[in-house]
Amino acid sequence: MTELIQKIIEQFPVVVGSLNEGFLQTLKLFAITLIGALPLGLLISFCSKSSFAPLRAVTRFVIWIVRGSPLMLQLLIIFYGPGLMGFPVWGGGQSGRFWASAVAFILNYACYFSEIFRSGIEGVPKGQQEAGQVLGMTRGQIFVNVTLMQMIKRIVPPMSNEIITLVKDTSLARVIALQELIWNAEAFTTTSHGISGAIWPLFFTGVYYLLFNGLLTLLLGRLEKKLSYFQV
């Protein structure tokens, strides 16, 4: 037992260095997914509510495909698909893997977000929109000045859930060999940075996820509290 602890203490600086690198990649994927999927999700939610029936049908179909199939499969298809069809767009390096992951995650999460946005918008009573209309506001003005804030308040709790799931989902990108947190940890079980057969780094990644999600929970909770000055 003491032998193991001694070994861990010895390996700790090297392992943490490598895990930090992986976590940075995880964070990057997390951030780019949010930046891309939030606006895209809003756009998709508008399309899925469009009064133009074909657009609505296509959007709902895409949402069904994306939500109905595993994200891991989507990653594989987006990364390997273009190459198999003769258009290798990603390249083989880490940067190609990162951008392929980003596209897959943004698409996938945008579809989930769009459903949250949609229910958030639909949850705002019709009377709010009508009050804006009789006051001579345009549709855009009503969305920005009346609906948006009430929608945000409604969607913070379900959004928080998705965001925390996203943090954990980023580890799926290892299926296309993106060197994120778990990938780097797993490497120590074989050989990495001169360390072989160490399984504890894999367990230790849990600390990263837990701390980061703890921080997010705190921030999102604060946002929820900040919006509690009004009721919807």
Place this chain on the structure above:
Amino acid sequence: MAFLEINHLEKHFGSTRVLEDISFTLEKGQVLAIIGSSGSGKTTLLRCLNFLETPDQGSITLDGKVLFDANDPATRAKQEIRKKRLHFGLVFQSFNLFPQYTALKNVMLAKELLKKESPDYKENRKAIQEEIRAEAEGLLERMGLSDRMSNYPQQLSGGQQQRVAIARALALSPDILCFDEPTSALDPELTGEVLKVIRGLKGSDSTMIVVTHEMEFARHVSDKVIFMADGVIEEMGTPEQVFDNPQSEKTRQFLNKSREEY
């Protein structure tokens, strides 16, 4: 020519006819009370006037200008609808205040957005803002809400919320202000304060259309009363004519019933 002229208005929802051959006129500064049992089409009529519903037949003429004519495609165009809506104001039964804004901001918002579109907004931003705020404060004061301006709707009683909603509608100085049962979502104690405010608007040459179940209010405040039944105007006249000497059997029944409840 009367200030407001409604001619042969008709509205269907699917195969149900909700309004049938509605015609009436209203002079500037007059108050029209609309009474009638539930489902008779009162709300639908107000919604047509505020362009929240599009009538299937008929026309709406205000101050000599045809705002809507079912047979004239030009007046049905969507682009103009926003401008037309500004001629009318609507106070809802359920207030529909914007919950994320204070009472004052509720009153200011629409005017701010409107003024932002005027070409001189950028140069005179401050002065315009000041003016809008002063006007809104004045309106809330008139509604007896000077000490409630920075409250959010959830912090106000139903009666106070409805008074904010009235101030909000007045902020755009509509030619005709419509009320859809403004007190029926309120406790009886709060009804009086809202009716008092509406009564106070009379004379300040606001033209008003009030859908109400408050018969005493309709009798004493209105210049003209319409009794609606099943989508048609069953009886129309001065309050004396309609309340004291109703011609139609349906009107008599309705009035008797509402007297019993009273």
